[in-house]
């Protein structure tokens with residue numbers, strides 16, 4: 204097939220025939236057409252019929268600096284001419300070394316273990332924490348505790364610490380039992396209760412759990428500041444401080460899953476910075492390669508690393524993925540870090556977020572909208588009168604207006620690439636308002 208002459212119709216029929224699409228009931232595509240994409244540039248995705256779509260969710264939260272970004276393109280092309288990949292067991296290469304050094308400097312965590320997707324980064328953190336305690340002669344510390352409404356990926360270990368019923372329930376018999384504690388989500392506030400007070404209340408539930416079970420608990424895993432896939436639940440940084448204090452007090456690791464929220468999403472490079480804390484394990488992916496190539500990393504401390512450093516092979520971390528530390532992906536990630544440094548992205552995003560919030564006042568005031576909220580470059584709200592089919596109907600109506608938006612249940616959210624400009628913000632807010640007005644109430 205010549206890709207230059209393909210049509211929308213041809214590609215979508217062939218895709219339905221041969222590709223099993225993720226997170227999808229494929230039968231829905233009998234009535235909901237796939238969207239064949241021919242090219243991307245900046246915030247836009249283009250199909251074969253001349254339509255364009257504003258990528259308001261950064262292609263599942265990965266794309267930071269736009270599609271076909273010239274600087275990332277040229278770094279990857281340069282790397283292609285040198286080394287595309289080499290196994291990382293027994294070998295090393297310049298991009299992985301440079302990237303590890305820079306990520307360590309940014310996070311204060313000295314050792315980087317690379318994986319491919321987000322779920323592999325959380326698996327690595329869970330296995331490393333468990334193995335650390337075993338190496339430290341504490342083999343009884345095998346338990347994990349996670350937050351209600353948390354999401355850490357879809358592989359069995361990651362799903363065990365995930366609390367999104369739609370993804371989890373079917374596979375429950377395959378999953379390891381893990382404990383859940385209250386979410387600090389500020390929407391749980393009672394009348395006149397502040398976000399800080401909700402954070403304190405949730406921290407008390409964590410304290411009760413750790414007091415009883417710390418001897419059997421290896422780690423607490425959480426998404427700092429925003430529980431993303433669970434519906435963009437936002438919470439106060441005080442909770443992270445309390446979690447750090449409690450983990451220290453009870454000898455339990457803290458795993459910060461910043462796969463969705465790292466790389467500037469919450470307004471600081473890492474979300475943990477807003478609480479002034481450092482986790483024992485930090486998981487990064489998504490924005491790490493700017494949305495170019497699958498890459499994830501789990502960072503940890505000297506102390507954890509030292510517990511594995513030994514003459515005995517079995518005390519080492521014998522975990523691997525074929526594409527661990529892929530050179531092309533690392534080079535894309537280095538280009539992403541260069542852009543952060545040279546363009547003052549964090550400060551620029553603060554200005555952009557303010558401009559977006561100004562425009563979103565109309566959305567927040569819409570009669571069907573509740574709990575309008577913003578953290579950094581994430582905006583979300585709930586829509587009243589949404590039925591079980593709301594997600595798909597909203598998605599389709601938004602597409603017709605040239606917007607790529609995928610609500611989570613009745614939660615509509617924006618997570619745009621950081622290259623968003625005021626004219627895109629207008630299209631996004633105006634288009635969303637129009638969709639809200641045209642979708643029938645339940």
Ligand SMILES: Cc1ncc(COP(=O)(O)O)c(C=O)c1O
Pocket residue numbers: 320321322323325354355356357426431432460461462463464488489
């Ligand atoms: C917080 C968090 N952790 C883990 C994952 C899993 O990442 P991946 O889909 O790359 O496996 C995601 C994906 O959305 C996520 O948001």
